[in-house]
Amino acid sequence: MIGVFDSGFGGLTILGEFLKTLPNYDYFYLGDSARTPYGNKSQEVIYTYTRQAVNFLFNKGCVLIILACNTASTKALRKIQQEWLPVNYPNGRVLGVVIPLAEAAVESTRYGRIGVIGTQATIDSRVYEEELGKLGAGLKVHGQACPLLVPLVEEGWVGKPESNMILKKYLFRVKRKMIDTLILGCTHYGFLSKDIARIMGKNCRVLNGPETISRKLADYLIRHPEIEVRIPQNKTVTYCTTDDPDRFRIFGEKFLNQNIPSVEKIVMDPQRKA
Numbered sequence: 001m002i003g004v005f006d007s008g009f010g011g012l013t014i015l016g017e018f019l020k021t022l023p024n025y026d027y028f029y030l031g032d033s034a035r036t037p038y039g040n041k042s043q044e045v046i047y048t049y050t051r052q053a054v055n056f057l058f059n060k061g062c063v064l065i066i067l068a069c070n071t072a073s074t075k076a077l078r079k080i081q082q083e084w085l086p087v088n089y090p091n092g093r094v095l096g097v098v099i100p101l102a103e104a105a106v107e108s109t110r111y112g113r114i115g116v117i118g119t120q121a122t123i124d125s126r127v128y129e130e131e132l133g134k135l136g137a138g139l140k141v142h143g144q145a146c147p148l149l150v151p152l153v154e155e156g157w158v159g160k161p162e163s164n165m166i167l168k169k170y171l172f173r174v175k176r177k178m179i180d181t182l183i184l185g186c187t188h189y190g191f192l193s194k195d196i197a198r199i200m201g202k203n204c205r206v207l208n209g210p211e212t213i214s215r216k217l218a219d220y221l222i223r224h225p226e227i228e229v230r231i232p233q234n235k236t237v238t239y240c241t242t243d244d245p246d247r248f249r250i251f252g253e254k255f256l257n258q259n260i261p262s263v264e265k266i267v268m269d270p271q272r273k274a
């Protein structure tokens with residue numbers, strides 16, 4: 001199976017794109033809704049939660065896990081890949097969303113001026129700056145934390161005048177830097193992309209995260225046939241949450257844009273050493 005992990009519902013936008021473009025594989029989605037948001041938590045906490053989730057998904061039989069959550073990708077992925085994975089699941093793979101988005105930004109930029117918006121944890125990590133720095137010399141990268149956007153999206157306040165006011169306040173700070181490409185460095189921001197694109201104006205390209213990540217996953221699977229052959233192709237999708245499964249189904253269908261037939265509730269045991 002391909003595991004898709006997010007701190008809550010947001011990663012369903014990415015799973016939705018996988019199901020469209022890579023529909024034959026078996027998927028296992030885990031949303032840690034009981035402990036969301038991750039975006040305002042410390043590195044240590046984000047690492048522990050993410051490691052527990054990844055351990056759970058490998059135990060369920062996942063071969064490859066995508067950390068759909070930007071916050072987990074920026075704060076936990078490197079340590080998981082370098083320290084935890086080689087000891088615990090040397091044949092498993094865990095990938096994040098930062099490198100695919102950074103690569104897409106470099107492909108898109110005309111003048112080398114790239115903006116990134118994300119949660120406080122993602123922007124504070126400066127991982128986007130680091131990865132973009134490896135991909136192109138002389139790029140100017142401007143990060144902006146937008147901590148109010150996740151709750152606005154979760155409350156369904158997309159398109160409301162109050163939300164647009166907040167959005168403008170955040171975006172004007174990156175717009176002032178004359179960026180020509182904007183990375184939406186948070187799973188939830190895709191819901192605001194029309195308003196974001198309007199506010200940024202026609203001189204700035206706003207990248208489509210799910211589409212980019214899905215394209216890069218397809219590419220990864222072609223380049224890694226040894227992983228690809230181990231992923232069953234029965235078109236099954238399993239959904240798990242750490243919180244109320246009914247609420248997950250109702251909210252999740254909006255994020256996924258299709259029906260979720262059933263959701264299993266799981267308990268992530270913080271006492272157990274993952």
Ligand code: DGL
Nearest residue numbers: 007037038039070071187
């Ligand atoms: N999924 C998170 C991300 O992409 C946003 C929600 C959270 O703060 O947990 O950064």
